[in-house]
Amino acid sequence: xxxxxxxxxxxxxxxxxxxxxxxxxxxxxxxxxxxxxxxxxxxxxxxxxxxxxxxxxxxxxxxxxxxxxxxxxxxxxxxxxxxxxxxxxxxxxxxxxxxxxxxxxxxxxxxxxxxxxxxxxxxxxxxxxxxxxxxxxxxxxxxxxxxxxxxxxxxxxxxxxxxxxxxxxxxxxxxxxxxxxxxxxxxxxxxxxxxxxxxxxxxxxxxxxxxxxxxxxxxxxxxxxxxxxxxxxxxxxxxxxxxxxxxxxxxxxxxxxxxxxxxxxxxxxxxxxxxxxxxxxxxxxxxxxxxxxxxxxxxxxxxxxxxxxxxxxxxxxxxxxxxxxxxxxxxxxxxxxxxxxxxxxxxxxxxxxxxxxxxxxxxxxxxxxxxxxxxxxxxxxxx
Numbered sequence: 001x002x003x004x005x006x007x008x009x010x011x012x013x014x015x016x017x018x019x020x021x022x023x024x025x026x027x028x029x030x031x032x033x034x035x036x037x038x039x040x041x042x043x044x045x046x047x048x049x050x051x052x053x054x055x056x057x058x059x060x061x062x063x064x065x066x067x068x069x070x071x072x073x074x075x076x077x078x079x080x081x082x083x084x085x086x087x088x089x090x091x092x093x094x095x096x097x098x099x100x101x102x103x104x105x106x107x108x109x110x111x112x113x114x115x116x117x118x119x120x121x122x123x124x125x126x127x128x129x130x131x132x133x134x135x136x137x138x139x140x141x142x143x144x145x146x147x148x149x150x151x152x153x154x155x156x157x158x159x160x161x162x163x164x165x166x167x168x169x170x171x172x173x174x175x176x177x178x179x180x181x182x183x184x185x186x187x188x189x190x191x192x193x194x195x196x197x198x199x200x201x202x203x204x205x206x207x208x209x210x211x212x213x214x215x216x217x218x219x220x221x222x223x224x225x226x227x228x229x230x231x232x233x234x235x236x237x238x239x240x241x242x243x244x245x246x247x248x249x250x251x252x253x254x255x256x257x258x259x260x261x262x263x264x265x266x267x268x269x270x271x272x273x274x275x276x277x278x279x280x281x282x283x284x285x286x287x288x289x290x291x292x293x294x295x296x297x298x299x300x301x302x303x304x305x306x307x308x309x310x311x312x313x314x315x316x317x318x319x320x321x322x323x324x325x326x327x328x329x330x331x332x333x334x335x336x337x338x339x340x341x342x343x344x345x346x347x348x349x350x351x352x353x354x355x356x357x358x359x360x361x362x363x364x365x366x367x368x369x370x371x372x373x374x375x376x377x378x379x380x381x382x383x
Contacts, residue, residue, distance in 0.1 A: 126349050203224075307331070
């Protein structure tokens with residue numbers, strides 16, 4: 001509850017009005033006058049009324065409608081984002097700001113950017129801006145930013161949960177109860193302890209480091225691969241070992257967790273050949289991005305038993321179609337994209353969006369770590 005109160009106070013604190021002057025290039029500062037801001041979120045339907053802090057949906061619109069409209073801005077919110085006649089398309093030509101989320105992403109293609117003559121700012125309510133064509137955004141002089149750190153705890157906790165669910169073979173046991181069955185042997189023949197297992201994270205940024213810290217009490221062997229090493233003191237405290245060569249690390253791991261952003265370098269990096277290098281019976285958890293994995297290669301490896309369990313909440317595309325093979329592969333623990341949109345995370349990323357909009361109206365810079373594209377340059381993790 002303390003986290004919720006703190007986040008709500010952060011939202012309430014950002015109340016300054018937009019400036020009357022200050023005109024810079026298209027890539028950042030708001031010109032005087034009313035702005036058209038479009039938000040794309042998922043609909044909550046009847047669930048919107050069940051929790052007043054459920055701000056990340058269409059119905060609550062990040063809790064910033066009254067604030068924006070009191071400043072004279074127009075705020076359009078929709079979940080309709082696909083196809084040439086969707087509601088988003090109707091506003092592309094004259095919107096100044098687009099807010100979207102990784103959980104119900106509006107794919108901002110080069111074609112859409114070309115149509116958006118007034119667009120200056122693309123904000124991600126959450127973490128991960130790969131639903132945007134970042135090169136096209138940079139070439140067009142747009143600013144792309146996200147609320148860095150807003151849901152890192154949420155995702156790391158979810159990853160730990162999925163590791164335990166898969167290691168203990170929890171899902172089939174739960175399904176037995178639902179079906180009125182009782183067969184202990186059918187579950188326990190592939191249920192293990194986490195203690196003593198080797199866990200490797202591919203990517204050790206904010207989420208990866210939090211996961212490693214949370215795994216330490218389980219007495220695992222902890223490995224990590226990243227382009228940068230963790231601070232030596234933290235590395236020693238956690239007891240994690242750096243692995244420079246990904247393909248050398250993977251065969252050592254009983255459990256592999258994906259914590260790298262989706263870039264052109266990481267798209268499809270876990271293909272049939274790389275999966276084959278892993279231990280037979282490996283468990284994989286991926287809350288990063290679905291497109292980092294070769295979809296069919298994962299499904300085939302789960303079917304053959306090479307992957308003993310695959311869990312995560314990211315798919316490609318999103319929402320996942322009904323015939324997506326991950327829905328039907330054996331030994332999975334998949335959910336819709338939910339790990340980073342807990343109520344606590346929603347309050348944090350809503351507060352972050354409000355803060356950045358306020359800075360945009362004033363012509364002020366965002367916190368440096370929030371930029372994904374600034375002045376035509378991509379953040380290092382996307383290069």
